[in-house]
Amino acid sequence: MNSISLKNVSKEYRDFALRDVSFTVPQGSIMGLIGENGAGKTTVLKLVLNMIRADAGRIEVFGLDHIKNEREIKEQIGVVMEESCFYEALRCKEAAAILRNLFKTWDDALFRTYAERFGLPWEKQLKEFSRGMKMKLSIAAALSHRPRLLILDEATSGLDPVVRSEILDVFLDFIQDEEHSILISSHITSDLEKVADYITFLHEGRVVLSENKDKMLYGYGILKCGEKEFARIAPEDVLRCRRSAFGYEVLTADKNAAARKYPDLTLDSAALEDVMLLMIKGETV
Numbered sequence: 066m067n068s069i070s071l072k073n074v075s076k077e078y079r080d081f082a083l084r085d086v087s088f089t090v091p092q093g094s095i096m097g098l099i100g101e102n103g104a105g106k107t108t109v110l111k112l113v114l115n116m117i118r119a120d121a122g123r124i125e126v127f128g129l130d131h132i133k134n135e136r137e138i139k140e141q142i143g144v145v146m147e148e149s150c151f152y153e154a155l156r157c158k159e160a161a162a163i164l165r166n167l168f169k170t171w172d173d174a175l176f177r178t179y180a181e182r183f184g185l186p187w188e189k190q191l192k193e194f195s196r197g198m199k200m201k202l203s204i205a206a207a208l209s210h211r212p213r214l215l216i217l218d219e220a221t222s223g224l225d226p227v228v229r230s231e232i233l234d235v236f237l238d239f240i241q242d243e244e245h246s247i248l249i250s251s252h253i254t255s256d257l258e259k260v261a262d263y264i265t266f267l268h269e270g271r272v273v274l275s276e277n278k279d280k281m282l283y284g285y286g287i288l289k290c291g292e293k294e295f296a297r298i299a300p301e302d303v304l305r306c307r308r309s310a311f312g313y314e315v316l317t318a319d320k321n322a323a324a325r326k327y328p329d330l331t332l333d334s335a336a337l338e339d340v341m342l343l344m345i346k347g348e349t350v
């Protein structure tokens with residue numbers, strides 16, 4: 066069962082188009098959405114949340130049409146967008162009072178527990194909160210109506226490593242329930258490397274790859290070599306290549322096969338960031 070499914074979704078703006086986007090978020094998993102600034106990540110999240118309408122394609126959430134069943138679906142989704150949407154003069158306890166009225170399933174005790182876990186001051190106005198505190202508040206609020214699905218836009222960007230790690234732990238706890246799932250966009254590929262089960266990589270409005278993360282990280286590799294050695298590499302082994310002052314970097318989709326075929330060349334594992342950089346900046350042969 067998929068929590069989210071997008072099939073051939075397109076959306077056109079004047080200077081940008083999201084084209085034929087398809088991917089699924091299996092129930093019980095974390096899907097990380099990566100891509101450069103302006104790749105279309107927020108647009109995808111807004112489409113799933115029916116904040117904007119697609120020009121074409123089909124979107125299902127919990128197996129239901131996301132427009133026809135919007136109310137039922139929204140009750141079961143916790144959302145955190147990049148900017149805090151709370152009124153600055155509020156305090157935590159007043160935010161809780163508002164949210165209690167918005168969600169049938171709001172759980173005051175759970176919100177208190179998260180506020181304590183995150184060290185959020187109960188009596189302070191939100192305008193006195195740091196960026197990290199505001200983000201933690203948004204996450205606590207998103208979790209406290211007991212959603213089945215979390216949708217998060219850049220929930221860890223601009224935060225220090227300690228706060229990020231606390232937040233990632235909360236996501237991993239959330240996903241312990243196999244009915245739960247998370248769709249999270251992030252620039253911080255190392256965070257997604259830690260928690261995501263699947264990665265969808267968007268580039269200029271298109272899905273470049275959507276894969277199981279471990280398969281991708283164990284499968285992809287980077288061959289490093291000089292001009293002469295590069296000439297020996299078969300084109301079918303080159304997903305992308307890039308020339309630098311130190312020689313060639315070649316992204317290959319099958320690290321083990323490359324190790325057997327080119328035993329004399331340096332072969333490194335590819336981190337998510339390397340894959341992203343080479344897919345964007347590299348060339349095909």
Ligand SMILES: Nc1ncnc2c1ncn2[C@@H]1O[C@H](COP(=O)(O)OP(=O)(O)OP(=O)(O)O)[C@@H](O)[C@H]1O
Nearest residue numbers: 078079080081100101102103104105106107108109
């Ligand atoms: N309402 C809109 N009208 C016109 N263009 C828009 C609108 N919303 C977004 N865009 C354009 O769509 C493109 C994708 O934007 P989007 O916010 O989805 O990217 P992103 O991958 O989330 O980027 P970032 O990482 O910088 O947040 C951008 O070129 C943006 O200018």
